[in-house]
Amino acid sequence: MNLILFGPPAAGKGTQAKRLVEGRGMVQLSTGDMLRAAIASGSELGLKVKDVLARGDLVTDEIVIALIEARLPEAEAAGGAIFDGFPRTVAQAEALDAMLAKRGAKIDSVIRLKVDDAALTDRIGKRFAEQGRADDNPETFKDRLAVYNRQTAPLLPYYEGQGKLTEVDGMGDIAAVAAAIDAALDA
Numbered sequence: 711m712n713l714i715l716f717g718p719p720a721a722g723k724g725t726q727a728k729r730l731v732e733g734r735g736m737v738q739l740s741t742g743d744m745l746r747a748a749i750a751s752g753s754e755l756g757l758k759v760k761d762v763l764a765r766g767d768l769v770t771d772e773i774v775i776a777l778i779e780a781r782l783p784e785a786e787a788a789g790g791a792i793f794d795g796f797p798r799t800v801a802q803a804e805a806l807d808a809m810l811a812k813r814g815a816k817i818d819s820v821i822r823l824k825v826d827d828a829a830l831t832d833r834i835g836k837r838f839a840e841q842g843r844a845d846d847n848p849e850t851f852k853d854r855l856a857v858y859n860r861q862t863a864p865l866l867p868y869y870e871g872q873g874k875l876t877e878v879d880g881m882g883d884i885a886a887v888a889a890a891i892d893a894a895l896d897a
């Protein structure tokens with residue numbers, strides 16, 4: 711099974727993806743984690759994307775599509791992927807469909823975690839205080855939310871049109887959201 715966890719920044723995608731990895735043996739493919747690892751390693755890619763992440767902008771479709779494509783064999787071997795933070799643009803979604811189709815696979819389900827902006831801002835304030843991730847500072851976070859609304863939210867009709875979208879209330883605690891995701895997946 712291939713699953714997309716969809717939602718705004720700080721919606722809880724990474725937390726829920728990690729739980730699904732443990733519970734279902736799938737592979738988490740987080741473009742945010744991959745990009746941060748590239749930055750931490752000081753690689754050429756890391757140097758190229760560092761300022762983009764710090765600004766809260768999206769890196770190019772080309773870069774993230776290549777990162778994902780390189781990991782698809784591993785996900786296939788594990789029996790499925792949880793895409794977390796990818797796709798973020800319609801072009802990325804179309805590329806993902808094409809890459810999977812080439813391998814005789816597809817996206818089975820898109821889970822949208824719904825969390826209102828006030829709760830997101832509150833969560834990110836806490837994460838910034840705890841982890842100090844530069845792009846979690848309040849000003850940059852506002853920009854990331856705007857980028858989400860402008861470039862990523864248009865993916866909702868894309869997946870709704872494919873009949874793959876399920877909405878899950880992401881406002882509850884971690885266990886409640888996990889239960890709602892499980893219910894959606896096992897329905």
Ligand SMILES: Nc1ncnc2c1ncn2[C@@H]1O[C@H](COP(=O)(O)OP(=O)(O)O)[C@@H](O)[C@H]1O
Nearest residue numbers: 719720741742763766767768769774795796798
């Ligand atoms: N699919 C993507 N396309 C373009 N940029 C991306 C993508 N995934 C991650 N990024 C970059 O990495 C940053 C952090 O992403 P991520 O860790 O998914 O954040 P969060 O889950 O907190 O929203 C984004 O703001 C963006 O700059």
